[in-house]
Protein backbone atom coordinates (compact mmCIF):
# COMPACT_ATOMS: atom_id res chain seq x y z
CA UNK A 1 0.00 0.00 0.00
CA UNK A 2 2.92 2.37 0.57
CA UNK A 3 3.83 2.21 -3.11
CA UNK A 4 0.30 3.11 -4.16
CA UNK A 5 0.24 6.12 -1.87
CA UNK A 6 3.61 7.36 -3.13
CA UNK A 7 2.55 6.95 -6.75
CA UNK A 8 -0.46 9.17 -6.24
CA UNK A 9 1.72 11.93 -4.86
CA UNK A 10 -0.22 12.36 -1.68
CA UNK A 11 1.56 15.01 0.33
CA UNK A 12 -0.11 14.49 3.68
CA UNK A 13 2.23 12.43 5.79
CA UNK A 14 0.72 9.69 7.82
CA UNK A 15 1.24 10.26 11.49
CA UNK A 16 1.05 14.03 11.33
CA UNK A 17 -1.32 15.56 13.78
CA UNK A 18 -3.75 18.23 12.71
CA UNK A 19 -4.47 20.82 15.33
CA UNK A 20 -7.14 23.46 15.25
CA UNK A 21 -5.46 26.28 17.13
CA UNK A 22 -7.41 29.33 18.19
CA UNK A 23 -5.35 32.49 18.08
CA UNK A 24 -4.94 34.04 21.50
CA UNK A 25 -4.99 37.53 20.04
CA UNK A 26 -7.71 37.66 17.39
CA UNK A 27 -9.50 34.36 17.96
CA UNK A 28 -9.07 33.06 14.42
CA UNK A 29 -8.87 29.32 13.95
CA UNK A 30 -5.67 28.09 12.38
CA UNK A 31 -5.08 24.63 11.01
CA UNK A 32 -1.68 23.54 12.20
CA UNK A 33 -0.03 20.24 11.37
CA UNK A 34 2.55 18.85 13.72
CA UNK A 35 4.86 15.87 13.25
CA UNK A 36 4.02 12.84 15.29
CA UNK A 37 5.56 12.91 18.71
CA UNK A 38 5.77 16.69 18.86
CA UNK A 39 3.45 18.03 21.51
CA UNK A 40 4.01 21.71 20.83
CA UNK A 41 4.34 23.48 17.54
CA UNK A 42 4.85 27.14 16.77
CA UNK A 43 2.77 28.76 14.06
CA UNK A 44 1.90 32.20 12.81
CA UNK A 45 -1.74 33.19 12.87
CA UNK A 46 -3.17 33.46 9.37
CA UNK A 47 -5.24 36.50 10.33
CA UNK A 48 -2.98 38.67 12.48
CA UNK A 49 0.41 37.02 11.99
CA UNK A 50 1.20 36.61 15.66
CA UNK A 51 3.54 33.73 16.32
CA UNK A 52 2.42 31.45 19.09
CA UNK A 53 2.45 27.93 20.36
CA UNK A 54 -0.16 25.30 19.76
CA UNK A 55 -0.39 22.17 21.85
Ligand SMILES: [Zn+2]
Nearest residue numbers: 023026045048
Ligand atom coordinates in the same frame (compact mmCIF):
# COMPACT_ATOMS: atom_id res chain seq x y z
ZN1 LIG B 1 -4.55 35.99 15.21
